[in-house]
Amino acid sequence: MIKKQYLAVASALILTAGLFPASSDAQVAKKNLTANYNNIKVLYNGSQVSTTIEPFIVNGTTYIPLRMMAGVFNKDITWDGTNYTINVKDTVDTGYQAELAQKDAEIARLKAQIEDLNDEIDGLEDDLSDYEDDDDSDIDDDLSDLEDELNDEFEDYDDDLGSISIEIDGDEDEVEVEIYVDGENYEDSTGDEIDTDALEDLVQDVVEYIWDEYDDNVDVTGTIYDESDDDEELYDFEGDSDDEAIYLDGDEI
DSSP states (O other), X not given: OHHHHHHHHHHHHHHHHHHSOSSSXXXXXXXXXXXXXXXXXXXXXXXXXXXXSOOEEETTEEEOOHHHHHHHTTEEEEEXXXXXXXXXXXXXXXXXXXXXXXXXXXXXXHHHHHHHHHHHHHHHHHHHHHHHHHXXXXXXXXXXXXXXXXXXXXXXXXXXXXXXXXEEEEOSSEEEEEEEEOHHHHHHHHSSOOOHHHHHHHHXXXXXXXXXXXXXXXXXXXXXXXXXXXXXXXXXXEEETTTTEEEETTEEO
């Protein structure tokens, strides 16, 4: 009895294995199925999808026509009757492809425009650099000429101050002046230290000369040195172009 039961179970297992293989290989067979129709509807974004074949339920699983769902998901379905194969492909959206091509063309145009603008910017930067170099060169030339004029004008300014030499530097906004006087010569002639009155006159004349010859909107700062005493710093001076005031060590002249 046990042996018969064993053979029956074994036969059932073999039959089951033949109909439902454990591997992923599809089976070729005919089966009778019981389908239950319950007026099943398919809604896509709230709208009912129409179909000529009504969905049904078999053994708790709902079956829906493949072509209907292919339309919902924008797929192209073909049936290969020779090889019993269903081919599913993405539907070609000509409108989308045209829009994509248009956007690609617009991107290419914008890239070309950006390249042109970058080239234009590079050209403007080169022009600006050349202009600044030329402008700096012009300012240097102007300051060099002004320095020569100042030395010609003031080298024999005052016999008591001795020989005077002037050096200048700066730009279009501010001129820096260094005035070198011979304090030893002043002491030899008077026996006293350099009189500030003489230096005030010198500073005022130098600053006003710069404003007249160079630019009356430029500020002037400077220092007076005694070249006879290892270029000892004697006084600082300033010419404020805004109020046209001149100062020697902070006191207005």
